Amino acid sequence: xxxxxxxxxxxxxxxxxxATMNCSYKTSINNLQWYRQNSGRxxxxxxLIRSNEREKHSGRLRVTLDTSKxxxxxxxxxxxxxxxxxxxxxxxxxxxxxxxxxxxxxxLKVEL
Amino acid sequence: xxxxxxxxxxLIKTRGQQVTLRCSPKSGHDTVSWYQQALGQGPxxxxxxxxxxxxxxxxxxxxxxxxxxxxxxxxxxVNALWLGDSALYLCASSKDWSTDTQYFGPxxxxxxx
Numbered sequence: 622x623x624x625x626x627x628x629x630x631x632x633x634x635x636x637x638x639x640a641t642m643n644c645s646y647k648t649s650i651n652n653l654q655w656y657r658q659n660s661g662r663x664x665x666x667x668x669l670i671r672s673n674e675r676e677k678h679s680g681r682l683r684v685t686l687d688t689s690k691x692x693x694x695x696x697x698x699x700x701x702x703x704x705x706x707x708x709x710x711x712x713x714x715x716x717x718x719x720x721x722x723x724x725x726x727x728x729l730k731v732e733l
Numbered sequence: 734x735x736x737x738x739x740x741x742x743x744l745i746k747t748r749g750q751q752v753t754l755r756c757s758p759k760s761g762h763d764t765v766s767w768y769q770q771a772l773g774q775g776p777x778x779x780x781x782x783x784x785x786x787x788x789x790x791x792x793x794x795x796x797x798x799x800x801x802x803x804x805x806x807x808x809x810x811v812n813a814l815w816l817g818d819s820a821l822y823l824c825a826s827s828k829d830w831s832t833d834t835q836y837f838g839p840x841x842x843x844x845x846x
Contacts, residue, residue, distance in 0.1 A: 624775065652833055661821060663737075664776070664837040709775050718830050720766070720789050723775030 625710050625724030633730045640697045642727040644710030645690075653686055653693050653712045654721070664709070667695075700731045735760060737826050737838035745844045746814050754809040754841045758826030764788075765807040766835065767799060768823040776823055782807050783830045811843075819845045 625646045634640055644653070652671045656664040670677045670686045670693070677684045683696040697704055710724040738757045746752050758765050764783045768776035778791035782801035801807045805826075811818055821842050825835040 654833070656837075661770075661772075661840075661842075663823065663839040664825075666834055666836070669833060711775075713833060718781070718789055719764075719827055719832055719835065720778050720781060720791075721768075721776070721825075721835065722778070723768075726773075726775050 624722060625712060627708075627710060627724040627727050629727060630725070631728045631730070633732065634700060636700060636702055636731055636733050638700055638731075640700050640704070640729055640731070642695050642708055642729070644693045644695070644724045646693075646710075646712055646722075646724075647691065649715040650688075650712040651715055651717070653684075653710060655682075655684060655693075655695050656709045656711060656723075658707045658709065658726075660706075667708075697729075700729075702731050702733055705729060705731045737824055737836050739822075739824050739838040739841050741841060742839070743842045743844075745846065747846050748814055748816060750814050750845075751810065751812045752814060752843060754811075754822050754824075754843070755806065756809070756824030756826075756838060757806045758824075759836050762826035762828055762836070763805050764827045764830045764832070765801060765805065766825045766827070767807070767809045768825065769793070770821040770823060770840070772820070779809070781830065788830055814845045816845050819843060 654669045655667045711721040766781040767779040770776040780790040785801045821840045824838045827835045
């Protein structure tokens with residue numbers, strides 16, 4: 622399967638702490654994206670990193686990409702209760718148009 | 734500016750029935766993709782429509798079919814429903830088939846009994 626894999630499957634932290642989730646994939650990609658999903662509803666695009674980039678920031682989000690290891694990580698700093706959601710990595714394969722292949726997801730719970 | 738909209742929100746069907754789900758893309762977008770998300774899993778790509786043609790297809794049987802209208806809205810049809818078709822069906826739109834960023838609708842929750 623070309624599906625990405627994420628770890629951990631679930632993560633529980635206290636408000637104010639940092640949360641890190643990891644994504645691995647198996648083939649050549651154009652870019653990798655991270656999405657958030659609240660309570661099994663629609664997906665919200667968080668950040669996109671291209672295959673020629675190594676790190677990208679957006680607000681409290683930091684994404685890294687290591688194409689040699691075929692892996693990416695998403696760091697959420699100073700987490701808030703509102704960050705509680707499922708997080709998915711998704712990537713576009715080389716020559717794949719804009720079809721997204723998703724990872725298995727990480728469920729993040731941020732407790733007060 | 735309206736985002737991606739989907740209807741209905743929830744749907745309950747029985748095995749063997751047929752279902753039609755609808756999607757209106759974000760204003761200015763001409764490409765619509767459909768994804769199936771089973772409980773506890775990541776979304777799986779079903780197919781993509783551009784210029785009223787199916788441009789790409791994932792690993793789904795022919796029971797899954799679609800259509801795109803001249804106003805870029807789209808329908809997903811599933812025939813001969815199985816219990817395993819129970820899932821959240823997500824529609825995503827983009828400016829064209831090569832644009833990296835897609836915008837997702839809230840989804841339609843389909844339950845097959």
